[in-house]
Amino acid sequence: MTTIHWFRKGLRLHDNPALQAAVVENYELRPVFVLDPWFVANSRVGINRWRFLAQTLTDLNTRLQAVGTRLYVIRGKPEDVFARLFKEWDVHKVTWEVDTEPYARSRDEAIEKLAKEHGVKVCCKVGHTLYNTEKIIEANLGKTPLTYQGLQGIVERLGPPPKPLLALTSLPPSCTSQSNSPSGPAYDPPTLAELGVKESDLEPCLYPGGETEALARLDKYMERKSWVCKFEKPKTSPNSLVPSTTVLSPYLKFGCLSPRTMYHRLAEVYRGSNHTKPPVSLMGQLLWREFFYTVGSVTPNFDRMEGNPVCRQIPWVRDEKLMKAWEFGKTGYPFIDALMTQLRKEGWIHHLGRHAVACFLTRGDLWQPWEDGMKVFEELLLDADWSLNAGNWMWLSASAFFHQYFRVYSPISFGKQTDKHGDYIRKYLPQLKKYPDNYIYEPWKAPLSVQKAAGCIIGQDYPRPIVDHDIARKTNLDRMSKAYAAEKNKNPPTSNGSPAKKKKK
Ligand SMILES: Cc1cc2nc3c(=O)[nH]c(=O)nc-3n(C[C@H](O)[C@H](O)[C@H](O)COP(=O)(O)OP(=O)(O)OC[C@H]3O[C@@H](n4cnc5c(N)ncnc54)[C@H](O)[C@@H]3O)c2cc1C
Structure with missing residues (x-):
């Protein structure tokens, strides 16, 4: 008989309560990761995160081999995979880590039901x-x-x-791979090609995946x-x-x-x-x-505005042109564009950088729905995390948790506080590299002679600002105050909606 530990998140050997629960009985351990080809083709995962996952699975496999087993990466939909494995592998028990995301919950309920039908025990532990x-x-x-x-x-x-539990450093002999255990490259971690990633599209790796x-x-x-x-x-x-x-x-x-x-x-x-x-x-x-x-x-519909009880209903106006300019770092505001460039290239930007671009996209300047910004982050971030992404986007758009919508980040002066020479902008937007310090955050204000000397003409080699920040800010403050007033009239303040004090993050 065998025990399956199903890795989804929790891709580690240290402090892994569900993995440890798989080795308490003396059955062979078969660590499994399910790779659903439909998900690979259709999910919002950018190339940096695919690479991170591939590296992580390879590392996990190596670490599992060191304790006497291996990782079985099985291709297919979880329901089909487990229906087959429960039969073919003579499975006694399956363990996994609790996942609170809605998609994971319904997936896990289905597998739990399937396990019961096959007489397989299920053991779930909190570890995330x-x-x-x-x-x-x-x-x-x-x-x-x-x-x-x-x-x-x-x-x-x-x-x-x-x-934390100690790392699994060895397995009881009965739990290790046996001579008749399945083996072979069919179970190997995916290559980048299998994940649809062209190596030539990748930037050098700054944050390699793995435990x-x-x-x-x-x-x-x-x-x-x-x-x-x-x-x-x-x-x-x-x-x-x-x-x-x-x-x-x-x-x-x-x-x-x-x-x-x-x-x-x-x-x-x-x-x-x-x-x-x-x-x-x-x-x-x-x-x-x-x-x-x-x-x-x-919270129902936590990643959406509609039907989400903690989220204010704000009449954002979708505009594809504005959205694309933001997404691809072409707003004409160098600080914002440098951040979006770093995000696309490296898969990570600093928390306050996330503040700046999220405020700019929503209530600050472009008046675009926070859900659309969240989806771009979901694709580009290495750390894209369902709860954290949605929660922070609601915060930044003053839709939930944070209510001081009149505190708007300036796309010009905010970045100057910590980088007055604009070295960060010069790194990520090399076309602006030769701009003098006093124009680097506002290159459109530079006289044509300065633009020519810097080798970058605004409106030609780098975009003009897509909106005028001072005007957009005022218009949007007015829109926010109306949206807040409308909500107040609609719903008397509740524990969900009553104004809260600003907290420092
Ligand atoms: C609009 C927006 C979207 C975000 N989306 C994500 C996301 O998808 N995934 C994600 O991990 N973080 C998200 N964050 C939160 C935060 O920006 C990142 O967790 C942080 O920048 C990661 O860098 P770090 O590991 O160096 O953080 P550190 O400052 O070193 O913090 C250590 C850890 O604490 C946690 N943490 C830190 N800040 C936050 C926060 N505000 N909310 C929740 N957890 C936090 C993270 O797990 C982080 O790794 C988002 C923030 C904003 C403003």
Whole structure:
């Protein structure tokens, strides 16, 4: 008989409660990852994230081989795959990590039903969040916390999250691959070609996928004790040439890194030292993650405006031309365009950079629906995460959680605060490289002679601003105030909709 551990997220051997639950009985362990060709062809996953996944699966396979088994990557739809495996592999039990996203929930319900029909036991364990999000809501008397402070109060009452489990370093001999176990290249991790990625389209890889890389990156940052203890998110820079935050997000997204491992490593670094506190501290960042996971796990239509009870209904006006200009870094605002270029090339931008481009697209300048921006992020981010992406887009568009819509980021002065010479812009928009400092954020203001000397004529080699920020800002503030007033008249304030104080992230 065999036990299947089904990897989906949680692509790691350390602190993996569901994987450990697969080796408590002495049956052969068959670790499986299901690759659905339909999903490969139709999902919103950009080439950088495909590469990250391919690297992650290869690393996972290597790590599993080191403990005496391997990863079986099985091509097909999960329902078809498991119907076949339950029969052919004489499966006794299947284990997986809890996934709170709506698509995953319905997929898992279907597999659970199938398992029952085949007499296969199912065991699901929480591993992707610090706490079981159901327990957070239970501890709040069944009410979803809709503010960060609310979540923080609950987790303080719950105490620290469980200590991480030790990494699986060896398997009992009965659980390792046997001489008659299936083998061969048909089960190998996918190549880039199989994932539809042309290698020539890829930029050099800055953040390789996999648990090995995740743990090394965590170690590297945890060694910087003073930096960790002094970390204040609002003081980190959106446009430094070397990331000013950890870039652990892609690893947390795929579960190459356990959030509990990170939490307890931070607690160790903090021990005995003065350190910053949530919401601005590094540990506070993990609580932001927990907050959006908790709300996302129970809110209907969390990734949409309509039918989403926590989201304000705002009459955005779709305009394909504006949307495309933003998406492809052609708005004529160098700070915004540099950020969107970095995002497309590298798959990651700093949190405050995300603030700037999301505000610009929605309530700040272009008045486009946050859902459309979220979909572009979903494609381009290495860390694209259903709950975090939707939650943060609602925040930035002042649709939920954050209500001070009159605080608009300037696409000109915001970036200057941390990069007055515009080095970041010069890196990502080399056509503007020769602009003098005083025009780099507003190149359209440069006299023609300066434009010529810099070798970049505005309107020809780089776009003119797609909107006038001062005018757009005023128009949109007026639209926002009307949308807020209309909501207030429609719904009396509730715990979901009452104004909350601005929190520093
Ligand atoms: C519009 C918008 C969309 C976003 N979409 C995503 C997304 O799809 N996936 C994603 O992981 N993050 C998203 N974020 C949150 C945040 O920008 C990233 O988590 C962070 O920039 C990742 O970089 P880091 O790992 O260096 O963060 P660090 O500052 O080093 O933080 C450590 C970890 O804490 C978590 N975290 C930090 N900030 C937040 C936050 N605001 N909300 C939730 N978790 C947080 C992340 O897991 C992060 O890896 C979004 C933010 C905005 C404004």
